[in-house]
Amino acid sequence: MIWLIRAGAYLFSGLAIWQFVQGANPADMAMFHRHLALDQAHGMIFGVCAGFSTYTGLDVTLIRLAWALAVLYRGAGLALYILAFLIMPVS
Structure with missing residues (x-):
């Protein structure tokens, strides 16, 4: 069960890093708010x-x-x- 929580955390952090690396503008980052x-x-x-x-x-x-x-x-x-x-x- 703990692996499922870890996988979700890694997926979410990977998505955040991907948005940062791609140079998303603040309007695209509204998803996180x-x-x-x-x-x-x-x-x-x-x-x-x-x-x-x-x-x-x-x-x-x-x-x-x-x-x-x-x-x-x-x-x-x-x-x-x-x-x-x-x-x-x-x-």
Whole structure:
């Protein structure tokens, strides 16, 4: 499980470094200033996946698929989904 957290941290830091190396202007860096919040208007259950989709700009279907795979992997995704629902504010 810890490898999954490490992989996410490496991916996020790699994305930040890539944006810096490519010389992105401040308008492109606005992605990093978004707030992670539940999107209950577009969500299916609680809006966690829709909130992550709005935050990252990825398609919500990809995020739901990744979350479903995490649920199938020893149920870790279910615990993370409930934890995200409790922590994330409502938009």
